Amino acid sequence: MSEMEFTDEILMAFADGELDDETMRLIEAALETNDELMARVALFMETRVASSDALKPLLDEPVPDQLVEKVRAMAAEAAARDDAIRIADPVDESARADNIIDFRRPEPTAQTPRRPSQVMMALAASLLIVVGGVAGYLAGGAGQMDPGSPQVAGLVDVAVSGILDQRASGEEIAIGDGRVRLVSTFEASGEQICREYEMKRPDQPDFVSVACRSAGGWQTQLAIVTAETGEGFAPASSLETVDAYLTSIGAGAPLEAEAEKKALAARK
Amino acid sequence: MIDQEIAFGERLVAFLPNLRRFAISLCRSRDIADDLVQAACEKALVGSERFEEGTRFDAWMFRILRNLWIDQLRRQKTAGPTEEIEAQPELAVPSGQAGSEARITLESVAVAIDDLVLEQREVLLLTCVEDLSYKEAAEVLGIPIGTVMSRLARARKNLAEAAGIEPAAARSPDMRGGAR
Numbered sequence: 001m002s003e004m005e006f007t008d009e010i011l012m013a014f015a016d017g018e019l020d021d022e023t024m025r026l027i028e029a030a031l032e033t034n035d036e037l038m039a040r041v042a043l044f045m046e047t048r049v050a051s052s053d054a055l056k057p058l059l060d061e062p063v064p065d066q067l068v069e070k071v072r073a074m075a076a077e078a079a080a081r082d083d084a085i086r087i088a089d090p091v092d093e094s095a096r097a098d099n100i101i102d103f104r105r106p107e108p109t110a111q112t113p114r115r116p117s118q119v120m121m122a123l124a125a126s127l128l129i130v131v132g133g134v135a136g137y138l139a140g141g142a143g144q145m146d147p148g149s150p151q152v153a154g155l156v157d158v159a160v161s162g163i164l165d166q167r168a169s170g171e172e173i174a175i176g177d178g179r180v181r182l183v184s185t186f187e188a189s190g191e192q193i194c195r196e197y198e199m200k201r202p203d204q205p206d207f208v209s210v211a212c213r214s215a216g217g218w219q220t221q222l223a224i225v226t227a228e229t230g231e232g233f234a235p236a237s238s239l240e241t242v243d244a245y246l247t248s249i250g251a252g253a254p255l256e257a258e259a260e261k262k263a264l265a266a267r268k
Numbered sequence: 269m270i271d272q273e274i275a276f277g278e279r280l281v282a283f284l285p286n287l288r289r290f291a292i293s294l295c296r297s298r299d300i301a302d303d304l305v306q307a308a309c310e311k312a313l314v315g316s317e318r319f320e321e322g323t324r325f326d327a328w329m330f331r332i333l334r335n336l337w338i339d340q341l342r343r344q345k346t347a348g349p350t351e352e353i354e355a356q357p358e359l360a361v362p363s364g365q366a367g368s369e370a371r372i373t374l375e376s377v378a379v380a381i382d383d384l385v386l387e388q389r390e391v392l393l394l395t396c397v398e399d400l401s402y403k404e405a406a407e408v409l410g411i412p413i414g415t416v417m418s419r420l421a422r423a424r425k426n427l428a429e430a431a432g433i434e435p436a437a438a439r440s441p442d443m444r445g446g447a448r
């Protein structure tokens with residue numbers, strides 16, 4: 001039998017105890033006669049122990065009192081908020097004794113009034129705004145910039161696409177009468193390349209948009225009007241909505257300059 | 269509901285040391301970390317009913333905090349955001365008296381962890397330091413398990429190189445000549 005090849009990932013998973021039994025046995029057998037393999041596994045074992053040991057002292061660092069107090073206060077506030085909401089439906093006072101150990105099973109969701117979280121509300125709002133934002137953009141600005149090109153809903157305008165393909169985040173580029181400011185580049189779900197940018201045009205609401213690159217070009221995923229205009233829809237926290245959206249698609253950290261350059265060049 | 273809310277708060281407080289450690293290692297500044305921890309707790313309290321009992325509370329909190337940090341990086345992004353925010357990385361090493369050799373090695377490991385790029389650092393922190401499984405880390409980071417594994421393997425090789433971690437059994441790779 002020829003020597004088996006094991007990738008770093010598999011050997012690491014072995015060291016971390018994350019392998020299925022069969023693969024584990026294969027590696028164990030190979031390790032008996034292969035010192036080089038043993039050394040590779042040992043590297044993963046030792047880096048784990050070393051990382052864990054090296055950061056252990058941070059756990060012993062006292063948490064600043066201020067922080068602890070603040071979190072306690074916020075928790076009390078949250079409890080009081082619920083109290084206020086339930087004023088018409090007073091709870092059993094005995095349940096409020098200082099017995100914090102007593103974890104109750106969560107009530108069935110059907111009976112619990114579900115407060116939608118901020119994130120969900122922001123997301124719901126964003127869905128509304130997307131429609132208005134993109135439609136407005138396609139009907140207005142884009143057509144004027146490039147009257148010849150067909151407007152496919154969701155597909156980013158050709159001129160803007162060119163900018164998204166080439167320019168670095170942090171740059172502000174004039175386009176027609178308006179300006180595009182590139183905010184960031186990141187990977188969604190560890191794969192697709194996406195960019196966030198802001199668009200300013202005279203006489204039209206500003207918007208912030210997220211576009212992701214697919215085989216057919218840059219697709220608008222989200223566009224939200226950001227500035228107060230005469231009759232424009234100006235959500236209170238459009239940027240928070242963008243953040244909520246990006247979280248929902250598993251957006252990674254913004255790429256640094258070099259990585260961004262590489263990522264943009266890679267799949268043109 | 270109310271006692272649950274209070275219990276939830278106490279649970280948060282009890283978890284603060286871990287959360288803060290993760291934050292410090294993530295953003296490499298104690299000041300930023302404390303703000304981040306506070307913001308994450310606020311978010312958790314608002315969305316406490318979204319936490320499912322029986323799932324890992326730590327993973328849930330790490331996810332909230334990590335997403336807040338990513339948002340912050342993105343907001344401050346002009347060119348090369350990490351350089352800006354992390355211009356003077358504060359080592360995640362508690363300032364202590366100079367100590368034994370073992371102590372010095374641990375410090376060099378902590379320094380090497382700080383030097384990892386964010387995507388490698390976060391995955392290392394979650395798995396090797398906070399003991400999340402690959403799957404749990406993948407959920408926290410919103411990436412496939414395969415990506416967790418490739419990033420983690422790279423992180424550990426970089427770490428070993430930077431901190432001079434050499435497996436005791438290490439031999440030059442060509443010593444055995446491959447075939448047996």
